[in-house]
Amino acid sequence: xxxxxxxxxxxxxxxxxxxxxxxxxxxAAEIVLVNPHDYFLYLPLLPEVAAGVLEPRRITVSLxxxxxxxxxxxxxxxxIDLGRRCVTYGGPAxxxxxxxxxxxxxxxxxxxxxxxxxxxxEHAHGFRGIPEALYLRDHLTRQVELAAQATDAxxxxxxxxxxxxxxxxTGTEVAGNGILYTDALARRLPGLAGSPPRWMLLDVADRVxxxxxxxxxxxxxxxxxxxxxxxxxxxSVAEATHDGVRLTDGxxxxxxxxxxxxxxRPDPLVADLGVPTTKGRLVVDExxxxxxxxxxxxxxxxxxxxxLTRPGEITTMTAQHAVRQGRLAADNIAASYGRGAxxxxxxxxxxxxxxxxxxxxxxxxxxxxxxxxxxxxxxxxYHLASMPGNRIRVLADWMLGAVLPRQGxxxxxxxxxxxxxxxxxxxxxxxxx
Numbered sequence: 288x289x290x291x292x293x294x295x296x297x298x299x300x301x302x303x304x305x306x307x308x309x310x311x312x313x314x315a316a317e318i319v320l321v322n323p324h325d326y327f328l329y330l331p332l333l334p335e336v337a338a339g340v341l342e343p344r345r346i347t348v349s350l351x352x353x354x355x356x357x358x359x360x361x362x363x364x365x366x367i368d369l370g371r372r373c374v375t376y377g378g379p380a381x382x383x384x385x386x387x388x389x390x391x392x393x394x395x396x397x398x399x400x401x402x403x404x405x406x407x408x409e410h411a412h413g414f415r416g417i418p419e420a421l422y423l424r425d426h427l428t429r430q431v432e433l434a435a436q437a438t439d440a441x442x443x444x445x446x447x448x449x450x451x452x453x454x455x456x457t458g459t460e461v462a463g464n465g466i467l468y469t470d471a472l473a474r475r476l477p478g479l480a481g482s483p484p485r486w487m488l489l490d491v492a493d494r495v496x497x498x499x500x501x502x503x504x505x506x507x508x509x510x511x512x513x514x515x516x517x518x519x520x521x522x523s524v525a526e527a528t529h530d531g532v533r534l535t536d537g538x539x540x541x542x543x544x545x546x547x548x549x550x551x552r553p554d555p556l557v558a559d560l561g562v563p564t565t566k567g568r569l570v571v572d573e574x575x576x577x578x579x580x581x582x583x584x585x586x587x588x589x590x591x592x593x594x595l596t597r598p599g600e601i602t603t604m605t606a607q608h609a610v611r612q613g614r615l616a617a618d619n620i621a622a623s624y625g626r627g628a629x630x631x632x633x634x635x636x637x638x639x640x641x642x643x644x645x646x647x648x649x650x651x652x653x654x655x656x657x658x659x660x661x662x663x664x665x666x667x668x669y670h671l672a673s674m675p676g677n678r679i680r681v682l683a684d685w686m687l688g689a690v691l692p693r694q695g696x697x698x699x700x701x702x703x704x705x706x707x708x709x710x711x712x713x714x715x716x717x718x719x720x
Contacts, residue, residue: 290316290389292620293374295364295556297322297350299330299609300587300616301394305350305357306675307617311626313356319386321376323363325350328416329674331606331642332681334457336420337427338464338644339693341684343417348676360386364395364556369580390582390620393569394613397551397588397604399708406527408709411547414457415706422701423546424468429697430543431469435478445541447473447484450532451548452524454490455498456641458548459507462488463643465546466514472695487517487540494520498603499639499651506649506658507641547708551604553589565591565601573631575616584620586612595633608634610673640666 292308294301297320305320312318326347335341350359362376365383374386399413412426413419427449434446449469451462469484488495488511495511495518496504511518519534524545526533531541553567562577563570568591569577575592577583586592587609591601602608615632622629640650640662648662650669657665667685671678 290624291387292316292318292390292392293386293388294318294320294392294394295322295367295374296394296396296554296587296589297324297327298394298396298587299606300396300589300613301392302327302350302354302675303610303613304392304394304586304617305354305613307614308620309354309356311617311621312624315624316389318357319360319388320350320354320357321360321362321364321374321386322350323361323379325359325361327353327675329670331673332670333414333416333420334460334464334642334644336417337414337423337461338468339424339695340464340688341681343421345677345681345684346674347417348674353675367391367393367556367560369560369562369583372582388582390623391584392613392616392620393557393577393583393585393589394587394609394616395554395556395589397553398555399547400550400552401709402549404524404527407524407547408707410527410529411452411545411708413547413706413708414461418701419706421698422703422706425697425699425701426544427465427469428472428695431472431479431484431695432476432697434482434484435473435476437478441541443482444485445531446543447479447482448487448531448540448542449484449544449546450487450489450524450540450542451546452489453548453550454488454492454495454518454520455548455550456496458488458490458546459495459511460642460644461546461548462486462516463507463511463514463647465644466511466516467644468693468695470514471693475695483515485517486515487519489519489522489524489534491523491535492520496641499641500656502656503639503641503649503651506662507643510643510647510649551588557589568601573633574619574629575612575632576619581623584616586616592632595631596635602632602634607637640669642666 329346332346362378366375430446437443466486473479494504495508569585575584588604594600619629638652648666650657650662
């Protein structure tokens with residue numbers, strides 16, 4: 288019988304591990320990918336879905352069509368028995384079911400990072416995947432339209448105010464794209480003449496994009512403020528209520544929209560393994576192996592991979608790392624079967640890009656600082672090159688968006704109860720790349 292390689296998760300790490308293995312081990316091993324959905328989600332473009340720039344299917348890539356020789360099992364991993372080498376998963380048709388493995392790639396990704404803030408889980412909206420993006424687009428549209436109809440000034444102000452918590456990669460892009468979308472909606476509604484939508488971006492850090500180069504931070508801060516975003520650093524939410532949010536500086540902001548983009552934490556599956564973790568991530572060596580279990584590999588957000596370029600540190604939770612770690616895990620698995628030699632993970636930073644919506648972006652590819660339309664071209668070129676599919680469709684949407692107005696309508700496809708903030712959704716997200 289052929290050996291079985293099981294990959295858990297089809298985010299950046301899991302998808303690229305499966306893709307590399309489909310080339311290296313197809314026919315020699317049975318490759319199984321366990322994932323709740325039949326698509327790979329290109330997370331970096333999710334803010335454009337929420338802002339009506341891209342249709343949701345543009346950023347979803349079929350696993351079946353792009354991973355030849357890989358068997359897709361629709362399900363969510365619930366438990367891993369390292370001693371028995373067995374994965375327990377729940378499928379859409381019920382379960383649980385079990386599957387043995389000879390090699391295991393744990394790329395379960397991450398879930399929302401929550402803080403003990405009163406009212407947070409009841410009143411905040413997360414931003415984790417397609418359902419959240421579709422819900423947020425409907426929510427933004429609905430609030431702007433209701434604000435235009437409101438006869439009470441207090442209600443109108445609350446509905447036209449949008450508060451984003453977290454000025455990292457995701458929050459900055461959501462605010463930058465979101466204000467352009469709501470401004471476009473407001474311009475066609477006479478009831479909001481003189482009362483445009485108001486956006487706030489909060490973070491306890493001292494600057495926007497605190498994890499990136501300061502020049503990118505200054506560019507993003509300038510663009511957001513020029514568009515009217517109320518950027519408040521050193522400030523966060525102390526309490527969320529039905530009527531608004533109380534800030535850590537004592538102020539109160541009436542709002543119906545609290546968008547939570549504070550960050551992510553490793554999938555809870557990691558903590559249940561009973562092996563060492565650091566910062567909630569699975570401890571691995573430089574070859575991505577779990578110590579004491581040479582048949583188990585971990586990569587992406589779930590793994591605390593040593594950063595050989597910074598001794599004593601671990602790699603950050605970014606798509607750049609996840610993609611390369613996934614590919615290396617596949618190479619080292621092939622090496623364990625005598626195909627090539629295993630290699631340690633060593634990352635060389637290629638720079639970052641941040642899409643601020645419209646014609647604005649910030650980036651430092653290969654260390655070269657860029658901003659404005661030039662950075663926008665580089666950013667979109669990077670995304671097209673990085674996407675494993677749907678490039679022509681994405682490009683077509685961008686071209687149409689440059690000459691046609693956005694369609695601001697509510698579809699009502701995702702109810703609020705389908706996107707709870709405290710859900711440990713298996714959608715895999717990386718907040719930067």
